Amino acid sequence: MKKPGISGVGCALLDILYPDARLDSDGFTKYRSKQPGDGGLVPGQLEFASALERYAGTSIEKVIHEVCSGGGSSSNVGGPAIVALIVAAQLLQSERIPVRYFGVRGDDEIGDTIFDIVSKTALDTRGFSRRHGPSPSTRVLSDPSAAGGQGERTFINDLGVAERFQVKDIPAEFFEYQLSFFGGTGLVPRLHEKLGEALYTARGLGNLTVVATVYDFLNESRAPDQLWPLGDGQRDYPLIDLLITDAEEARRLSGEAVPESAIRRFLDWGVGAAIITAGAGPIRFGASDRRENGRFAPIPVTSLPASTEVSRRAPEVDPSSRDTTGCGDNFSGGVLASIASQLATRGPGAGGTLTGKPKEDRLDLRSAVIEGIAAGAAAWFQLGGTRIESYPGETRARVAEFSAAYRAQIGEE
Numbered sequence: 001m002k003k004p005g006i007s008g009v010g011c012a013l014l015d016i017l018y019p020d021a022r023l024d025s026d027g028f029t030k031y032r033s034k035q036p037g038d039g040g041l042v043p044g045q046l047e048f049a050s051a052l053e054r055y056a057g058t059s060i061e062k063v064i065h066e067v068c069s070g071g072g073s074s075s076n077v078g079g080p081a082i083v084a085l086i087v088a089a090q091l092l093q094s095e096r097i098p099v100r101y102f103g104v105r106g107d108d109e110i111g112d113t114i115f116d117i118v119s120k121t122a123l124d125t126r127g128f129s130r131r132h133g134p135s136p137s138t139r140v141l142s143d144p145s146a147a148g149g150q151g152e153r154t155f156i157n158d159l160g161v162a163e164r165f166q167v168k169d170i171p172a173e174f175f176e177y178q179l180s181f182f183g184g185t186g187l188v189p190r191l192h193e194k195l196g197e198a199l200y201t202a203r204g205l206g207n208l209t210v211v212a213t214v215y216d217f218l219n220e221s222r223a224p225d226q227l228w229p230l231g232d233g234q235r236d237y238p239l240i241d242l243l244i245t246d247a248e249e250a251r252r253l254s255g256e257a258v259p260e261s262a263i264r265r266f267l268d269w270g271v272g273a274a275i276i277t278a279g280a281g282p283i284r285f286g287a288s289d290r291r292e293n294g295r296f297a298p299i300p301v302t303s304l305p306a307s308t309e310v311s312r313r314a315p316e317v318d319p320s321s322r323d324t325t326g327c328g329d330n331f332s333g334g335v336l337a338s339i340a341s342q343l344a345t346r347g348p349g350a351g352g353t354l355t356g357k358p359k360e361d362r363l364d365l366r367s368a369v370i371e372g373i374a375a376g377a378a379a380w381f382q383l384g385g386t387r388i389e390s391y392p393g394e395t396r397a398r399v400a401e402f403s404a405a406y407r408a409q410i411g412e413e
Contacts, residue, residue: 002206004344005098006088006336007177009170009191009198010081011162011184011214012103012118012128013136014110015326015385018064020071021141023152027066028141031056037221041067043146044279045248046138046155046187046215060139060156067141076386077117078138080184080214080329083385087333087375088340089122090387090395097344099336102127102174103188106135106161120388127174134160136187149314150280151380157187157217166190167197178343180207181336183329184214192216196231199239208295208343212244212332213253220252228252238270241295242339242365244332247278259284263301272296273365275335275372277328280306283373287365297362304369307377309405326385327376334375334399338368374403 022028023043031052033040039055041047041063049060056063077083082101089099101123105111107130114135118125139156146152165188174180180202185192195211202209211230219228230236230253237243243266247259256262259276263286266274273287273296282303289298342363378398379385389395407413 003098003177004340005100005177006085006179006181006340007100007102007127007174008081008085008181008183009102009174009185010182010212011079011136011187012077012082012101012105012114013079013138013157013160013162013187014114015076015078015138015140016073017076017140017142018068018071018073019142019144020069021067021143021153022069023067023141023143023146023154025067027063030066031063036224037217039221041141041154043152043154046157046217048217049139049156049158051217051221052156063156064139064141075113077114078140078326078329078385079136079187080212080332081181082118082123082183083326083329084183084212084332084336085181086118086121086123086386087330087379087395088336089124090389091334091337091375091399092340093122094393094396095341095344097340098124098177099340100124100127100177102170104129104131104161104165104169106131106133108133108135110137111135117386117388121386122389122392127171131161131164133164134158136160136162147280159187159189162188164190167194170198175202175205175207178208179210179336179340181210181212183212183332185211186214186216186218189218192231194231196236196239199231199236203239208241208339209239210242210244210336210339211240212329213246213249215249216252227255234269237266240270241272242335243271243274244335245274245276246328247276247281250276260301260303273299275365275369277331277376280310282306283369285365285369295363296365299365304366304373304410307373307402307406308409309402310377310380313381327379329385330379331372331376334372335368337375338371339363342368370406371399371403374399374406377402377406
């Protein structure tokens with residue numbers, strides 16, 4: 001029988017957060033991208049350190065010095081896979097639903113810092129191996145005053161040992177759990193290129209598959225005029241039960257500028273369900289009514305607003321104590337926790353199998369989106385995506401507050 005729980009693989013790194021960046025400064029303008037893929041900085045997007053240094057003609061340290069006001073930095077665990085999994089583990093620990101991460105870190109000080117932080121969370125780290133070489137890291141330039149006070153950031157990434165991680169490095173025990181999660185594989189290039197192989201194995205074993213994307217700078221720089229490939233392209237989309245992207249990622253993957261149209265395109269390509277986030281904007285989502293063995297109850301493409309609890313509480317928190325880093329990853333964590341809880345509550349057949357299940361046994365995507373919105377909103381009031389709980393259940397309690405406020409906001413008290 002399939003084990004209840006979540007196994008995840010993908011991007012895990014150390015976020016080095018600079019909370020005093022100014023994205024309207026002369027320094028940022030100086031190093032800002034002039035055309036797609038040129039290596040320059042772009043608000044809200046990721047750039048690789050090596051490409052930025054070539055573009056800027058100077059060191060990353062000099063770029064940061066010109067963009068930030070010199071207030072220092074702080075470190076936290078980041079990455080679309082591990083942050084989402086940490087949040088899911090914190091939300092699910094009272095239900096005793098295991099959440100496990102599989103991936104690599106380097107044998108350097110950054111790797112030790114990553115592991116030390118993660119070890120203080122509810123996440124099972126037995127699959128988090130150590131390899132010779134530098135650990136993945138991202139410099140996060142965060143400007144809390146940007147976007148009308150909602151905050152904005154840009155990222156400078158060093159792939160480190162993640163550049164060498166491949167599908168063959170995923171052990172068999174990864175596939176023993178009900179839910180297989182692939183997060184931010186664009187920052188694990190060799191895994192990303194063969195993502196379909198891992199999805200095929202997971203689906204063949206009856207697992208529910210969730211893919212959360214990240215800005216794919218490598219493919220953007222290689223071919224800015226072409227759609228980004230996800231694995232081997234369109235033929236791998238039917239292997240995805242749920243796809244989570246943001247609006248820009250959805251546009252570059254689907255070719256559709258309108259999020260609702262992008263979701264319809266993904267569903268036409270065979271994805272079971274899709275969610276598109278838009279920062280402080282509305283969240284769009286839908287689940288196919290044409291997929292015979294779909295895990296989610298069919299739902300037309302629809303939208304929900306962002307949480308107004310964020311703007312209501314914002315004046316209570318000093319800008320230096322909050323930022324948007326990791327809000328999207330926390331959203332994914334809330335979605336994962338909801339789905340895993342539904343699977344565990346309904347038994348091993350919940351959500352359908354490859355042999356099909358009646359619609360009433362299928363999963364509730366809308367409820368998962370609401371829990372994602374609550375988790376993402378709660379994360380806005382902290383620095384970095386990972387919260388070290390002061391007591392077990394702290395994250396669950398915080399997210400529950402935002403969930404209750406959000407349900408009241410949309411009239412579902």
